[in-house]
Amino acid sequence: MDLRRRGALIARELGSVLPRSARALAGENWSPTSGSGLRRLGEVALDELVLTGMTLTAPPPTVHSDLGAYPHIAAELGALGTAGCYRDPEPLRSTGTRLRNAGRLTFEQIRYVHDPRLPEALAAFGAPATAVVNVLRHPGGARPWLVWVHGAGQGNLSDFAVARVRRLHRDLGYNIAMPIQPGHGVRRRWAPTYPDTDPIANVAGMMRAVSETRAVLRWVAPQARTVALSGLSLGSGVAALAAGLEDGIDGVAVYTPIRGLNQMIAAHLHRWGGVADDVGALLNSAEVEALTAVIDPCSMTPRVSPERRLVVGAWSDRMAFRDPALALHERWGGRLYWHDGSHVGHLMSPRVQVVTEEFLTGLQ
Helix, strand or coil, X not given: CCHHHHHHHHHHHHHCXXXXXXXXXXXXXXXXXXXXXXXXXXHHHHHHHHHHHHHHCCCCCCCCCCHHHHHHHHHHHHHHHHHHCCCCCCCCCEEEEEEEEEXXXXXXXXXXXXXXXXXXXXXXXXXXXXXXXEXXXXXXXXXXXXXXXXXXXXXXXXXXXXXXXHHHHHCCCCEEEEEXXXXXXXXXXXXXXXXXXXXXXXXXXXXXXXXXXXXXXXXXXXXXEEEEEEEECXXXXXXXXXXXXXXXXXXXXXXXXXXXXXXXXHHCHHHXXXXXXXXXXXXXCHHHXXXXXXXXXXXXXXXXXXXXXXXXEECCCCCCCCHHHHHHHHHHCCEEEEECCCCCHHHHCHHHHHHHHHHHHHHX
């Protein structure tokens, strides 16, 4: 697509942000003249802006895997079952550590080579790759640890603000490990790309992220008094699956969770207009739904008691929508907290911060 056409597309979509945001709130208990109503409208508009930017600054939607192989891949993964698709991760062995700064915080950026050990059907997407985890820890003995898995488009220094790392580290006493997902942060120019509009690549990418997160959890465990695991948006599925596979976790929290990664991506491709129709239809197909089952966060239950599970949803979420939080809470039990704004807006909510700190303090 040439720059002129893409520019016109972006201009059209930016112009529809506010009308689309108002329509999304129609029928709810919302008043455009109240302070809380304006805040909610602003939050929903922020979701729409971010979605427009993420969608239309990416390459035009394409599929680079062999469509004819989908039934065979789905059959092999289905025969293994969700748990059987995830082999135990290899131990994390650092190939180099670099000290970096995030404001006044100095953290370790640890690199290691990781083989996700994917099923044979996904071998084309499963080559070993350099993985990265950012670590902030106190000197001395065992501490509580938080493994925090970021969302799409993150994996950079903004994570320290989004996760309120300084507060959790300094005031709550946590050591923090932040695995960087494939295709994000310092890995954004490295293979593999993730997520994108190819359904097989998305399944393999999330399975790789789960394997890397499990390796980090196992590396953390011998140093930890307690281990908490949390995931935001794209990271929610990673955290949910890891919590269903690993024993050494004391609590798990997910924020604005997603479910059905391929279908969620398809829901936002309308911003491309007709050029994305074929890809959108494929991502919503029964064949792709069968493939996506092995990365469904509802396919397993965390290996921690229900009172140590937390789901934070956003009632006016325009990215992941409301249903995944409801479905996950129905499967998990535990606590469900609703932020009354949007997907991006919950990151700025003082009440969400309070709920998070109460949860983490209760694990110590």
